[in-house]
Amino acid sequence: MSPLQGCLLVSALLFAIxxxxxxxxxxxxxxxxxxxxxxxxxxxxxxxxxxxxxxxEALTGVMVVIFSIAIAAAEAAVGLALIIAIYRQYKTSNLDEVKDLKG
Amino acid sequence: MSLPFILIASVTLLAAAAAMSLRNLVHCALALTVTFAGLAALYLNLDAQFAGFAQILVYVGAVAILIVFAILLTRSGDTPNQAILAPGWIYGIAISALVFTALGWAVLNSSALPKPAAPAPEATVKNIGEWLMSKYVLPLEVIGLLLTAAMIGAVIIALREMKTKMEGDRP
Amino acid sequence: MSDRIQQVIEAFKHLSLVDKLDQFFVVLKQLVLAGVPEGWQPLVSGLLSVALVLGVFPGVFALITVIERKGLGRIQNRYGPNRVGIPFTKIRLCGFGQFIPDGIKSLTKEDIVPYAADHAVHFLAPIVMLIPVLLAYAVLPFGRNMTIADYDAGLLFFFAVGGAVEVSVFMAGWSSHNKYSLLGAMRAIAQMVSYEIPLILSAVTVVMIVGSLKLTDIVAHQSDYTCGIAHWYVFTPWGLAGCLLFFIAALAESNRCPFDLPEAESEIIAGYFTEYSGFKFALFFLGEYLGMFAIIGLGITLFLGGWTSPVSFLTWIPSYVWFLAKLVAIVFVFIWIRGTLPRLRMDQLMNLAWKFMLPLALINILVAGVWHFMGHDWQRWLVCGAIISGAYIGLGRGLMQNQKLGKRTYRFAE
Structure with a gap:
């Protein structure tokens, strides 16, 4: 198994988890x-x-990762703000109990 | 496949599995922090120094902290008594196992992978900075806009509305 | 093998006396490395550097604790420790032996873990605190040729490992299952996250001017002299503003007075390490001080010329002596501030970070850009100084908008 395949397998397992x-x-x-x-x-x-x-030498992968890290930070901020807003509305953060569309 | 790579990868994967399976949410968040740090170590192992340090700075220093804050603000820091898995969890696990099998098969049998044994490429901070300011300047600006929008959006979503302030104060 | 040792000794003999003093530790390390087999050299080199950091900085820590207690004592009109000297003799050393019984006391105390605590996390928190703090020393240039790991992205490395300290603070506060611990941890994290932004933004100005994240490059850019005065960045308008912002943020990052809300004794006992005792408490204490030294070391590297001398006729003093002297001087200023200023309120703390320091740091980045593109004219001093002082006055007035400072009145108990 080449190093690239090792990385890809680790990444596939991480994705599956x-x-x-x-x-x-x-x-x-x-x-x-x-x-x-x-x-x-x-x-x-x-x-x-x-x-x-x-x-x-084109550094494409590194560039994409840097941008992706920035996007992930934005996503986490908005996502967690949404979870806090949902908690405030329904008094739960259990996904199964959040059923109503109306607040 | 060097020994450091195998060690770091197994720690990362174990921590990821723990982050997804522990009962207590705070333990999950701490295991997630280990996963992020392990991924940063993997980037360093792959000679991507800048990406590795940025990973630690953003994920360990910011995202993990944000997640523990959210856990405490939604009062889910204690170990729950009821079931932690969603009703259809067996399908979820099955599908993810299927995904992993398919990806793993594809990785092991692909002929499209580039040939290994390339020399370690140069990814100096100077190069990255020059690329960011020349070829990738538009994505950089867009990311700046996105981060600003996300910041304002997060503040507005998490902000209490004035009307519900009194009743929403204590559950 | 003896050839290599001979070479190192020969090279050392050719240095001038000043260089001999300056490079003494570097040559010593080369000498040891020349004595070990080729394959072991990276490991031995790393171990030697780690041993140096572990030997020097806890030593500085021990001395600083005594200096702090004595200094605070003087500021508060009392003596402070002045009894303990060398054991079994009558030599008192003005009380500078105090750290030995202090250390023995904290190492031999009973280690109490609360019944309800999360034992694994409670145990791990002090370790998680100390490791990133020690890692941060890897990139600091302590002297000429004395950097352990001279990374290309050294500054980013420093800030990255600094972020891990917040995780340990959370671990300590949450795992203790004590409301004071949790409140202290939450306060500490909110404060560290808020002040990390002005801290990093004020460091960005230096990166813009130098064009490198490598800390040795940053020092090298400040090592020239004009009329005998060094080209430290603190002597420029943006550098002065950046330096002050950096050290105020550093005070907050290391939870020092007047930003010591996370461990405000009168409100929440000792904050996140309320439930720690004995050796674990000593580790937290050590971690906090070592973190403070590291961040001051970074400030020295960025704005105060690192290991360079301020005036050209003092360049004969070895570089590491300069570094340590600057470090101790700034720690002394921190002690002075601790003895002088009262603690801020939580809202004042946040207002200062977000409404004053953040905008000023952003304007400072703009000023650094103007400085860079105005060339070497004398006008740039005027323009940059005017923008910075205008922003400072405007933002300061804005922060104080609704607060009238009237004549101070005293009311005495009757």
Whole structure:
């Protein structure tokens, strides 16, 4: 197994863990955590392909990861603000109990 | 596949599994912090110094802290008594196992992967800065706009409305 | 192997006396490295550097605790520790032996863990505190050729590991299951996150002017002299503003008075380490002081010329002596501030960070840009100084808008 394949396997496993957590846990914050893990798995892929790819001097992978980290920060801020707003409305952050569309 | 890589990768994956499976949410958040730090170490192992440090700065220093704050603000810091898994959890796990099998099969059998044994590329801070200011200047501006919008949006969403201030004060 | 040792000694002999003093530790390390086999050199080199940091900075910490107690004592019109000297003799050393019994006391105290505490997290918190703080020393240039890991993105590394301290504070506060601990931890994290922004933004100005995140480059850019005065960035308008912002933010980051709300004794006992005793408390105490030294060291590197001498005729003093002297001087200023200023309220703390320091730091970045593009004219001093002082006055007035400072009146108990 080449180093690139090792990285890709780690990233695939991380993605699967994140996905499993995001869809199977009841708590809203953990769903968000799962999404963060999936995003990080994608970042690892970018870095791996940049490192072992054909044109490392173009720095494309690193650039995408830097932008992606910034986007993830924005996403976490908005997502957690939404969870706090939902908690304030329904007095729960359990995703199954949040059913009404009307506030 | 060097020994450091295997060690860091296994710590990262174990912490990720813990972050998704522990009962107590604060423990989940701390395990998540370990995952983020492990990923940063993987980036460093892959010679992406700037991305690794940025990962620690943003994820460990900001996102993890934001998550523990959200956990405490929604009063979910104690270990829950009821079930922690959603009703259809078995399907979720099955689908993710399927996804991993498919991805793993594809990775191991692909012929499109680039040839290994490339020399360690140069990713100096100077290069990254020059690229950011030349080729990637438009994405940079857009990210700035996005972060500003996200900041204002997060503040407005989390802000209490004036009308519900009295009743929303204490649950 | 003996050839290499001979080479190192030969090279050392050719240095001038000043350089011999300056490079003594560097050559010593080369000498040890020349004696070990090729494959072991990175490991031995790392261990030697770590041993140096672990030897010097806790030593400075021990001395500073005594200086702090004595200094605060003088400011508060009392003596402070003045008894303990060298054990079993009559030499008192003005009380500078005090750190030895202090250390013995805190190491031998009973280690109490609350019944309801989350034991694993409670145990890990002090370790998680100390590790990033010690890592931060890796990138600081202590002297000429004395940087342990001269990363290309050294400044980013420093701020990145600094972020991990917040996690340990949260771990300590949450795991104790004590409302004071949790309140203290929340206050500490809110404060650290808020003041991290002006801290980083004030450092950005230096990065803009130097064009590098490498700390040795930053020092090298400040090592020239004009008329015998060094080119430190604190001597420029934006550098002065940046330096003051940086050190105010550093005070807040290290939870020092007047920003010591997280451990305000009169309100929340001791904040996040209320439930810690014995060795773990000592680790927190050590971590806090080492964190303060690290951030002051970074401030020195960014604005006060690192290990360079302020005037050209004092360049014969070894570089590491300059670094430590600046460090101790600024720690002394911090002690002075602690003895002088009262503690801020939470809203005042947040207002200062977000309404005053953040806008001023942003304007300061603009000023650094103007400074860079105006070339070497004398006008740039006027323009930059005018913008910075205008912004300072405007923002200061804005912060004080609704507060009239009347004549101070005293009311005495009757």
């Amino acid at each position: 994140g996905f499993a957590g995001a869809v199977s846990r009841r708590h809203a914050i953990l769903a968000l955590v799962g999404i963060e893990l999936m995003l990080n798995a994608a970042n690892l892929n970018f870095i791996a392909f940049w490192r072992y790819g054909a044109h490392p």
